[in-house]
Amino acid sequence: MDIKAKILITGGAGFMGRWTAKNLLDKGHKVWILDNLSNGFEKNVEEFKDKLEELVIGDIKDRKLVSNLFKNNFDICIHFAAAIDVQESIDNPEKCFNDNCLGTFNILEECRRHNVKMVFASSALVYKKIEPGQKIAEGHSLNPSCPYTASKINGEDIIMSYFKTYNLPVVILRPFSIYGPYQRSDSEGGVMSIFINKKLKGEPLEVFGDGKQGRDFFYIEDCAEFIVKACFNDKAIGEIFNAGSGIELKIKDLAEKIADNKVEVKFIKHHHPHAEIMNMCADSSKAENILGWKPIINLEQGINKTTQWLKSQ
Numbered sequence: 001m002d003i004k005a006k007i008l009i010t011g012g013a014g015f016m017g018r019w020t021a022k023n024l025l026d027k028g029h030k031v032w033i034l035d036n037l038s039n040g041f042e043k044n045v046e047e048f049k050d051k052l053e054e055l056v057i058g059d060i061k062d063r064k065l066v067s068n069l070f071k072n073n074f075d076i077c078i079h080f081a082a083a084i085d086v087q088e089s090i091d092n093p094e095k096c097f098n099d100n101c102l103g104t105f106n107i108l109e110e111c112r113r114h115n116v117k118m119v120f121a122s123s124a125l126v127y128k129k130i131e132p133g134q135k136i137a138e139g140h141s142l143n144p145s146c147p148y149t150a151s152k153i154n155g156e157d158i159i160m161s162y163f164k165t166y167n168l169p170v171v172i173l174r175p176f177s178i179y180g181p182y183q184r185s186d187s188e189g190g191v192m193s194i195f196i197n198k199k200l201k202g203e204p205l206e207v208f209g210d211g212k213q214g215r216d217f218f219y220i221e222d223c224a225e226f227i228v229k230a231c232f233n234d235k236a237i238g239e240i241f242n243a244g245s246g247i248e249l250k251i252k253d254l255a256e257k258i259a260d261n262k263v264e265v266k267f268i269k270h271h272h273p274h275a276e277i278m279n280m281c282a283d284s285s286k287a288e289n290i291l292g293w294k295p296i297i298n299l300e301q302g303i304n305k306t307t308q309w310l311k312s313q
C-alpha cells in the first residue's frame, strides 16, 4: 500500500473514528470522514480538522451522497458508522437495522464498485457466552443476543460474502471494551467514562445488576493502532481479529477502583439482563501473531489519561 493511502472513515467524528483518523494523519495518510453527527461531534476532530481532506456531514444510508463520495478513489474504507447503543437497539430495532445493516450494505456496495478495501468494526458482543476464566478466540460461536449484536453479525456476514464472491479485500475487527478520551461520559457513553465523570462530580457510581459482569477493557490509542495495523497488512485480508487486553475486570471491581471510597457505589436494576454477557475476555493472540499488535497502555495509565482529559472538559 502506498505510504500515503487515501482512506475514508465512516463515523469518523465518533470516539474510535477520531482516534483512528488522528493515527492515520500522524502517519501521513489522506483521510476523509463521513459522519451524520448523530452520536459524533465536530469538536472531536477539531485538533486535526485542517489536515483532513474533507469532513462530510451526511448519512451512510444516503446512497447518492455515498456514491459521489466514492469518486475520490479511496484505497481503504474503515467502517465505524453505526447505531451503537444496545438498549436503543432493543427499543427501536428498525433504526438499528437500517443504520447497521442497510447502511453497511451501501458502503460495501461502493467498496465493491471501486475495489476499495473494507475494514469493518464489528464487536466482541457477537460472541456466545463463555465460562468464567475462559478466553474468547475468533473461532468461538456467535450469538445474536439482541438487535445490535444481530446487526453486527449481519454486517460481518455480508462483508465476508463480498470477499468470497467478488474477492473484495475485507478485514473484520472485533474489539472488546474500549475506553479513553472522547468517549461520551453522559448516559449514552461507555461505562469507564461514565464512572470517572461521576466520581469527578462527587456523584454515586451506578452498577447494573450485581456488577459481576466482566469486561475486557483496553485503551483507545492501542485500539487505533490495532485498526491501522489491520488496514495495512495483506495477511489480514479475509480474516477476523479480536483485540483486547486479555484481562477481565468485573464492573463492580471497576466501580470500586474508580470510586476509591470517595463516592458511593450503588447497585441498580439491570435494564436488559437477557442481553447481558457475564464474562468477556479476549484471546488476541491472532492479532499479536499476524499483525504484531498488542496493547501497551495498562489500566492505571488509561484511567489516568481518561481522568485528565475529563477534568480538562
Ligand SMILES: NC(=O)c1ccc[n+]([C@@H]2O[C@H](COP(=O)([O-])OP(=O)(O)OC[C@H]3O[C@@H](n4cnc5c(N)ncnc54)[C@H](O)[C@@H]3O)[C@@H](O)[C@H]2O)c1
Pocket (backbone or CB within 6 Å): 010, 011, 012, 013, 014, 015, 016, 017, 034, 035, 036, 037, 038, 039, 040, 041, 058, 059, 060, 061, 079, 080, 081, 082, 083, 084, 099, 103, 121, 122, 123, 124, 174, 175, 176, 177, 178, 179, 190
Ligand atoms: N466503543 C467500543 O467499545 C466498541 C467496541 C466494539 C465495537 N465498536 C464499534 O465500533 C464502531 C465505532 O464505535 P464508537 O464507540 O466510536 O461509537 P460512536 O458512536 O462514538 O461513533 C460512531 C459514529 O458514527 C456516526 N453515525 C452513526 N450512524 C450514522 C449514519 N447512519 N451515517 C453516518 N454516520 C453515522 C455517529 O455520529 C458517530 O460519530 C461502531 O460500529 C461500534 O459498534 C465499538
